[in-house]
Amino acid sequence: MTTAAIIVTERAAERIAQIVANDPDNNMLRISVEGGGCSGFEYRFDLVSNVEPEDMLIERAGAKVLVDSLSLTYLAGSEIDYVDDLMSASFKIKNPNATAACGCGTSFSF
Amino acid sequence: MSQPRSRPRVMTLSEAAVDRIRQVTANSQAPIVGIRVGVKKGGCAGMEYTMQYAESFGPHDEVVEEKGVKILIEPTAILFLLGTELDFKVDKLKAAFVFNNPNQSSACGCGESVAITPAAHEQIETAKTA
Numbered sequence: 001m002t003t004a005a006i007i008v009t010e011r012a013a014e015r016i017a018q019i020v021a022n023d024p025d026n027n028m029l030r031i032s033v034e035g036g037g038c039s040g041f042e043y044r045f046d047l048v049s050n051v052e053p054e055d056m057l058i059e060r061a062g063a064k065v066l067v068d069s070l071s072l073t074y075l076a077g078s079e080i081d082y083v084d085d086l087m088s089a090s091f092k093i094k095n096p097n098a099t100a101a102c103g104c105g106t107s108f109s110f
Numbered sequence: 111m112s113q114p115r116s117r118p119r120v121m122t123l124s125e126a127a128v129d130r131i132r133q134v135t136a137n138s139q140a141p142i143v144g145i146r147v148g149v150k151k152g153g154c155a156g157m158e159y160t161m162q163y164a165e166s167f168g169p170h171d172e173v174v175e176e177k178g179v180k181i182l183i184e185p186t187a188i189l190f191l192l193g194t195e196l197d198f199k200v201d202k203l204k205a206a207f208v209f210n211n212p213n214q215s216s217a218c219g220c221g222e223s224v225a226i227t228p229a230a231h232e233q234i235e236t237a238k239t240a
Contacts, residue, residue, distance in 0.1 A: 019202060029203075039154075045203050086134060086145070087161050088206030 006067060007079045008060040012091060015082040016063035025049055028057075028064040031080065031093070033071040039100050040109040041074065043093055120183050121147070121194045123176040127207065130198040131179040138163055144180030146171070147196070148187040155217055155225045157190070159209050189228035 008016075020027040026047035036042040051057060054069040067075055079094040100109045123131070131145055146164040149157050167173065170185040183191060194211040209224075216225045 023202070047202060086163065087159075088204065090204040090206065 005077065006056070006058050006065070006072075006075055008058055008063065008065050009079060009081045010061070011084075012080045012082040013060040013063035015091070016065070017061065019047070020063075023047060028066050029091075030066045030068075031071065031075065031091075032068055033074040045091055119174055120172050120188055120192055121174050121181065121196055123174070123179070123181065124195060124197040126198040126200070127196045128177050128179050130207070131181070134163075135179065140165060143167060144173070144182050146182045146184065147191065148184035149190045149226065153224075157224055157226055159207075159224070161207060190226045192229040 016029050019029075026049050028048050028051070030044075030046045030048045032044045032046075033041055034044055048066065051066060052068060055066045056069070056072055058065040058067070065080060074097060075093070075095060077096045081092045081094065083090065083092045098109065134145070135142060140163070142163045142165055144164050146160075146162045146168075148160045148162075150160050152158040164171075164182045167182060168184070171182040172185070172188055174181050174183065181196070190213060191209075191211065192213065194209050194213075197208045197210055199206060199208050211224070211226065213226045213229055214224045215227050
């Protein structure tokens with residue numbers, strides 16, 4: 001397992017804590033990378049209950065984020081943030097590996 | 111000032127959108143008169159919807175009022191937004207305004223970038239006389 005840091009911002013940690021407070025069975029946020037979207041890859045966010053053997057677990061202020069080993073190769077060095085503005089409130093990923101991104105940042109390429 | 115004539119609604123607001131606009135208006139630091147809605151070029155499908163806090167009315171803004179909340183539609187966006195319902199969707203991980211726009215012909219994966227065919231002028235005249 002690599003040790004490349006994934007940073008979870010304070011706002012993201014707070015939001016994860018709020019979300020799982022309502023759903024204690026699925027108390028971890030899994031972030032994964034899969035093919036799709038206009039730029040080639042997409043981020044996927046799921047609430048899950050199990051840690052898989054190859055997962056990297058990032059904890060901040062009680063909030064737990066899981067990244068599988070394959071997604072980790074794409075997400076190394078990324079910052080997971082939660083952005084609440086007028087138009088929308090959602091998790092956003094700042095990924096230093098991404099060379100292009102879709103308008104909303106959900107899809108990106110390397 | 112003369113009485114403004116009654117005009118067709120360029121946009122409608124869902125119950126959820128009204129609630130959300132009421133909420134953001136109440137939370138705004140500066141006093142605002144409503145939310146300004148527009149379109150701009152951008153994203154993979156060609157255009158993006160924009161939303162901003164409006165501190166005053168523009169001279170040509172189209173104002174839509176619903177249950178006490180106001181949206182101001184930029185004059186250049188009217189043809190693109192005619193007939194659109196503004197909704198606010200909340201799921202576990204995300205909350206966002208959604209434009210249900212009959213003029214929209216395609217959209218990006220996340221729906222933030224769209225291709226819009228502007229409404230023909232006849233449609234507006236029909237709407238006005240309806």
